[in-house]
Amino acid sequence: MTDAKISEALTVAGQPPLRAFAGLADDGFVAVVNLRPDGEDQDQPGNAAEKAAAERAGLAYRFVPVTGATITTADIRAFQQAMRDAGGPVLAHCKGGTRALTLHVLGEVLDGRMQRGEVEAFGRSHGFDLAGAARWLEREAQRRAHVEAFYEPGSGSVQYVVSDPATRRCAIIDPVLDFDEKSGSIGTASADAILAHVAREGLGVDWVLDTHPHADHLSAADYLSSKTGAPKAIGAHVTEVQKLWKAIYNWPELATDGSQWDRLFNEGDSFKVGSLEGQVMFSPGHTLASVSYVIGDAAFIHDTLFTPDAGTARADFPGGSAKALWASIQAILALPDETRLFTGHDYRPNGRNAKWESTVAEQKRANPHVVGMDEAAYVRLREARDRTLPMPKLILHALQVNIRGGRLPEPEANGRRYLKFPLDALTGAVW
Numbered sequence: 001m002t003d004a005k006i007s008e009a010l011t012v013a014g015q016p017p018l019r020a021f022a023g024l025a026d027d028g029f030v031a032v033v034n035l036r037p038d039g040e041d042q043d044q045p046g047n048a049a050e051k052a053a054a055e056r057a058g059l060a061y062r063f064v065p066v067t068g069a070t071i072t073t074a075d076i077r078a079f080q081q082a083m084r085d086a087g088g089p090v091l092a093h094c095k096g097g098t099r100a101l102t103l104h105v106l107g108e109v110l111d112g113r114m115q116r117g118e119v120e121a122f123g124r125s126h127g128f129d130l131a132g133a134a135r136w137l138e139r140e141a142q143r144r145a146h147v148e149a150f151y152e153p154g155s156g157s158v159q160y161v162v163s164d165p166a167t168r169r170c171a172i173i174d175p176v177l178d179f180d181e182k183s184g185s186i187g188t189a190s191a192d193a194i195l196a197h198v199a200r201e202g203l204g205v206d207w208v209l210d211t212h213p214h215a216d217h218l219s220a221a222d223y224l225s226s227k228t229g230a231p232k233a234i235g236a237h238v239t240e241v242q243k244l245w246k247a248i249y250n251w252p253e254l255a256t257d258g259s260q261w262d263r264l265f266n267e268g269d270s271f272k273v274g275s276l277e278g279q280v281m282f283s284p285g286h287t288l289a290s291v292s293y294v295i296g297d298a299a300f301i302h303d304t305l306f307t308p309d310a311g312t313a314r315a316d317f318p319g320g321s322a323k324a325l326w327a328s329i330q331a332i333l334a335l336p337d338e339t340r341l342f343t344g345h346d347y348r349p350n351g352r353n354a355k356w357e358s359t360v361a362e363q364k365r366a367n368p369h370v371v372g373m374d375e376a377a378y379v380r381l382r383e384a385r386d387r388t389l390p391m392p393k394l395i396l397h398a399l400q401v402n403i404r405g406g407r408l409p410e411p412e413a414n415g416r417r418y419l420k421f422p423l424d425a426l427t428g429a430v431w
């Protein structure tokens, strides 16, 4: 194993054999961070075996799989978080150590502790070639749309603030209103974290956008729109979703003309975020009304494609269609290869760090729901998988709020708000 001590807190290394794990604690390490996706090499122990070996040795363990060509800001932040959580010396390894050092230096540059121009010389001083890290920073510096993601672990949702550095205007996309279904409590911590970011960065909010009426969490669009004064918008087909759920909830007074939003977007509509141009793509399948927002080189595709290792979203909610989802995915994959794709959920398969960013090229290369598929095969795969999935825990709570743009039910005479649940309206019971 090649290893290099970068600081008291961090040593980067090539693949350690499992038998070396017991000795790492004696060498003073408190944690191992594994950066290798499973299956890179035949003789690689892999995530599960490393986790077990680390536990046996009394070491903390974190799985932050990355490939050199696909590193994202989320990976860099996850690596930093793993370092902070360890609270002592960490051995971070990939195959040869370069990816580990790359994540470290990228974090240092993003946080202003290292200059972009110092990266390669720093790598050489430790015996590593960090040309890839320098290229990553170069690409990042050229981006016009700045994207900040906020992961909400309760529902595995990813909320975004996309901003125009030139005008410091932004759009908020798919914000979450916290909800504890056991106590019936509503909270605004997630939405307030977005407001705090917006204030810290001195951003003006042009839009509060939802990609679709969510079925797994309450939307904070109404809350954030009233806090910022920014208009809220969603796809125009939301009116069909309103009609569908109006019948399910037996809710005669619900307006189903979309008047709960300031703007309803159709396919091809455009809008501005500061000086950046936003384009709307109609992306039905997961829901009747789903849209994707393409802003600069960033596309917010929510529940269509997830990250390549996590496949695609389900298509079995009322109004869903695997066939329509396949067509929507093809339209997204027809965007330029380098388009950054930001997905709406991540459920952290195999306990890896949360991921939400990919590119069109990566999806075409590595998503098993895309590679070698045609419409018929995809529909078979999607429908078979959907039959195994229970309904989201909050579907009946969420829809009655989200088809009103995130507005909570009006208070009753006693000042309290109530939710309403239809019985036996949905299929997919867990028994």
Ligand SMILES: N[C@@H](CCC(=O)N[C@@H](CS)C(=O)NCC(=O)O)C(=O)O
Binding pocket: 155, 215, 216, 303, 312, 313, 314, 345, 389, 391, 392, 393, 394
């Ligand atoms: N366990 C989650 C499931 C949420 C869920 O169904 N998520 C949708 C997106 S809203 C999905 O596409 N899931 C894909 C999957 O679970 O494989 C919950 O109860 O909230």
Ligand SMILES: [Fe+2]
Binding pocket: 212, 214, 215, 216, 286, 303
């Ligand atoms: Fe969804």
